[in-house]
Amino acid sequence: MTNIPGEFENWYLDYEAGPEAVMEPQPEHIRGLPVSDILTPSDRYQELFVAVQTSRIFSDSKTFADCAPKIDPERIMFRYYLARERDDFNLHNFVLENFDLPQVNESHYVSDPEKTMAEHIDALWPVLTRHPKQHCEYSSLLPLPKPYVVPGGRFGETYYWDSYFSMLGFAAAGRCDLLRNMADNFAWMIDRYGHIPNGNRTYYLSRSQPPVFAMMVELFEKNGVNEAQRYLRHLKSEYAFWMDGQENLEPNQAYRHVVMLPDGVVLNRYWDDRDTPRDESYIEDVETARDSSRPSSEVYRDLRAGAASGWDYTSRWLSEPGRLASIQTTSIIPIDLNAFLYKLEMAIARLSAARGDEATAERYQQLAYRRQEAVNHYLWDNDTGLYRDYNWRDGEQATFSAAAVTPVYVGMASLDQANRTAKAVRDYLLAPGGLLSSMEQTGEQWDSPNGWAPLQWMAVKGFSIYGDENLAHEIASRWLRTVSSTYQQHHKMVEKYNVSGDAALLGAGGEYPLQDGFGWTNGVTRRLLEMYPEG
Numbered sequence: 001m002t003n004i005p006g007e008f009e010n011w012y013l014d015y016e017a018g019p020e021a022v023m024e025p026q027p028e029h030i031r032g033l034p035v036s037d038i039l040t041p042s043d044r045y046q047e048l049f050v051a052v053q054t055s056r057i058f059s060d061s062k063t064f065a066d067c068a069p070k071i072d073p074e075r076i077m078f079r080y081y082l083a084r085e086r087d088d089f090n091l092h093n094f095v096l097e098n099f100d101l102p103q104v105n106e107s108h109y110v111s112d113p114e115k116t117m118a119e120h121i122d123a124l125w126p127v128l129t130r131h132p133k134q135h136c137e138y139s140s141l142l143p144l145p146k147p148y149v150v151p152g153g154r155f156g157e158t159y160y161w162d163s164y165f166s167m168l169g170f171a172a173a174g175r176c177d178l179l180r181n182m183a184d185n186f187a188w189m190i191d192r193y194g195h196i197p198n199g200n201r202t203y204y205l206s207r208s209q210p211p212v213f214a215m216m217v218e219l220f221e222k223n224g225v226n227e228a229q230r231y232l233r234h235l236k237s238e239y240a241f242w243m244d245g246q247e248n249l250e251p252n253q254a255y256r257h258v259v260m261l262p263d264g265v266v267l268n269r270y271w272d273d274r275d276t277p278r279d280e281s282y283i284e285d286v287e288t289a290r291d292s293s294r295p296s297s298e299v300y301r302d303l304r305a306g307a308a309s310g311w312d313y314t315s316r317w318l319s320e321p322g323r324l325a326s327i328q329t330t331s332i333i334p335i336d337l338n339a340f341l342y343k344l345e346m347a348i349a350r351l352s353a354a355r356g357d358e359a360t361a362e363r364y365q366q367l368a369y370r371r372q373e374a375v376n377h378y379l380w381d382n383d384t385g386l387y388r389d390y391n392w393r394d395g396e397q398a399t400f401s402a403a404a405v406t407p408v409y410v411g412m413a414s415l416d417q418a419n420r421t422a423k424a425v426r427d428y429l430l431a432p433g434g435l436l437s438s439m440e441q442t443g444e445q446w447d448s449p450n451g452w453a454p455l456q457w458m459a460v461k462g463f464s465i466y467g468d469e470n471l472a473h474e475i476a477s478r479w480l481r482t483v484s485s486t487y488q489q490h491h492k493m494v495e496k497y498n499v500s501g502d503a504a505l506l507g508a509g510g511e512y513p514l515q516d517g518f519g520w521t522n523g524v525t526r527r528l529l530e531m532y533p534e535g
Ligand SMILES: OC[C@H]1O[C@H](O[C@H]2O[C@H](CO)[C@@H](O)[C@H](O)[C@H]2O)[C@H](O)[C@@H](O)[C@@H]1O
Pocket: 062, 151, 155, 159, 161, 162, 198, 278, 280, 281, 307, 308, 309, 310, 311, 312, 313, 512
């Protein structure tokens, strides 16, 4: 099979600062940051945490996980043990007296209906930007050295994979300051925590999210690779995190993110180091585990691994579509994760070669080719022409979903594979309002009828790289029509959309209400408007 390089054109970065070959890690006290609290709220507040979450005094389980204590947490616990013995004890009042509730900054933002959608998006970036000085001691928020952009709504912290798609919009708006700040924050987290967490919350530290740092770094590759060089060390550290433990595996064994297949090749899966209910979805996870006959710890681990995938939740991770308790994320080798890691291997190879380190370049290129071969063997179905996830425990391929565009997007597919993926996308996923997430309708938010900005972007860009400009333009224009008609009706951008029909509908499903803001929708839409000004 002939391969088409997954290069992006070096678009429009107007980045002036000189290249820095290495960005040395700096101890936190040098940067003036407080030492992070690595206890999550459930670790710290124990019985109080369980009481608050199970009594449902907040409709969203994330609210209490994001509360900041007004005084030292140990004193709060002391007060709690005394207060709860009293007959007139009121848990809700106790929480309000002892904690500050999270604020949603952009809820006060009033859209100007006169603004075009692009102007609205550009005006929102400052509203969605958080500054390091807002850190509260003992809150679950992890301080970051530089300003960062959040998705919006209940998501008041930075999110790993969302950020790449938001960054497309910063670049289109000429916000190179934000681009650099975001990339530097993620590099800093790799130094500080050994990986990029799901988001900058203590309760997100035990997992990561789809590894897209190599794609962020690629945004700095204008005029060769000089600007990207400063992140090479971080790319290697991130790779070590994802491959941790591979050297001790035997065939059919798995450890954290790595799985050894029967022929000795290693591919990756999503994972979370904890196996308890998620702090931010505590009661939801307890109820899901109750609905399963498996040990609760296994269900919790699979729910957490599903959150690490960014597709929380989807039929891709379920053995019985529509039944969340059948979740089996850790049994699945996902097509998108392995494509992102191919991209990471190729980025390390390319940046090492540019530095004259041929031995490292050669090693990572071989790793990438090996992964590509293994994906072709286990995750590519040549009979039907589909990329699918692979269940390594039962040795079967799963159903087709929009994740199949990822190998096209990263340049890992042959021309034949890309063309056959394009045909499958047209046949099964192209809907009037854009690209559906999957063919299943389960009530989960990463299934049909929902469409999400990151999936539209990877499809548009991927098919365009492989020369199918018709399909690329078709997806882009359908998506832009969906987003702009919703914007005209509601003057807002949201997290996900129902793309199944001609009329623009807001997305629904999943474990929390639809959020507006919204980082990655804004970023992808802004960039697509630039690529396709006529729609
Ligand atoms: O609170 C539940 C879950 O929420 C997050 O997932 C969803 O929002 C993220 C931010 O936009 C996005 O990255 C993810 O793809 C969405 O499914 C969070 O990432 C999960 O860890 C969390 O449990």
